[in-house]
Amino acid sequence: MSKIIMIVILTFVWALLAGEFNLFNLAVGLVLSVLSLYFVRTLLPAEPITGVKLLRLAVYPFYIIGQIYLASFAVIKMIFTNAEMQIVQTETTLKNDFLRTLLGNSITLTPGTILLDRTDTHLTVLRLHEKSDTTDSAAAVKGTIEQKLTKIEKVL
Numbered sequence: 001m002s003k004i005i006m007i008v009i010l011t012f013v014w015a016l017l018a019g020e021f022n023l024f025n026l027a028v029g030l031v032l033s034v035l036s037l038y039f040v041r042t043l044l045p046a047e048p049i050t051g052v053k054l055l056r057l058a059v060y061p062f063y064i065i066g067q068i069y070l071a072s073f074a075v076i077k078m079i080f081t082n083a084e085m086q087i088v089q090t091e092t093t094l095k096n097d098f099l100r101t102l103l104g105n106s107i108t109l110t111p112g113t114i115l116l117d118r119t120d121t122h123l124t125v126l127r128l129h130e131k132s133d134t135t136d137s138a139a140a141v142k143g144t145i146e147q148k149l150t151k152i153e154k155v156l
Contacts, residue, residue: 010037094149103145123142
């Protein structure tokens with residue numbers, strides 16, 4: 001996307017969030033947009049995302065928001081019942097490093113789980129679970145998130 005289009009979009013978003021479309025807000029938005037793009041491009045050089053299906057990746061944030069919402073109710077129930085913490089070590093089958101990082105971030109965003117360490121395909125996760133829960137801990141940590149990310153990964 002060209003720089004000018006990005007500046008226009010960011011300026012518009014700034015004015016929208018400011019609540020008024022006046023000359024002052026547009027000027028401030030323009031200055032902040034130019035500065036933001038400058039700093040992002042110079043200080044945070046990003047490598048292009050490869051090996052993923054971009055359309056499915058674009059839908060993934062909506063999926064993970066739903067998972068966060070559902071997990072929050074399960075965690076509320078666990079807090080009021082008998083719950084305990086457990087450290088789980090598991091392996092991921094994802095080959096793409098970007099998707100493995102996304103899996104780790106998704107695990108951390110989901111209530112009741114925190115990624116402690118990720119080394120290549122190995123994940124160490126702190127998990128809140130019910131004492132009576134007898135399901136496979138590794139499968140419970142990754143849940144359907146890894147399956148969804150596997151559908152996003154391009155087969156090479």
